[in-house]
Amino acid sequence: MSLHTPDLTKFPPRSPRVRLGGYVILPRMLDKGRATLTGKNGEYRYACPLDESFLDFAGIDPKALKKELTRSDTEVLKWIEKHAKHKRTAPEIAAWSAWQEQRSPDNPDSREYFNGLHKAGAPKRTDITSWFDVLDMDDFASFGGKA
Incomplete structure (x- = not known):
């Protein structure tokens, strides 16, 4: 894997508050997925219930997304925007992210x-x-x- 892969046995993934494309949760999920690809996920699980909330909102299959995780965050976001079953507007993403932050x-x-x-x-x-x-x-x- 040419992309920097986080070692979640030594450091935590990004905070769920960190955003990518306006989405909270997504950067954390990408860290967990990438670490899973190299067996360095520790106790963190890719596609856990928190991740599923993003996957459901966007309409993304976790197995299909996992195949894209050797790419950069920007490239993965473009893939998500192209393949999401639910095409969300920026205000919808902002409202969902704000709700998730307070849930x-x-x-x-x-x-x-x-x-x-x-x-x-x-x-x-x-x-x-x-x-x-x-x-x-x-x-x-x-x-x-x-x-």
Whole structure:
């Protein structure tokens, strides 16, 4: 693979807040997919439920996308724009991304999982309210940071 591939056994993927083409989640998913191609994904999973939210919104098949991951982010974004089943406008992407940034658990099982991550990583922090908050905190703490 000629493209720089992240080693997710040493460093976390990009934050879910980082955007590509206006989409949150996408750069993180690309990092996980590329790391999976080289067996350096650690505990991170490509096409996990968070990734599926992007894949569903755009209308992209994860297996087809994975075949494109040897390309740059810009090239992958162009491929997504060409092959997406749902052609989204910039305002639709912005609204979806804003909603994702604030999304919190919406059922008892996901709330229990979320609370477990929060309690294990930073039980005294009161600013951990969204999935993106808990993912950023968990990534930081998992690689030695004091959350």
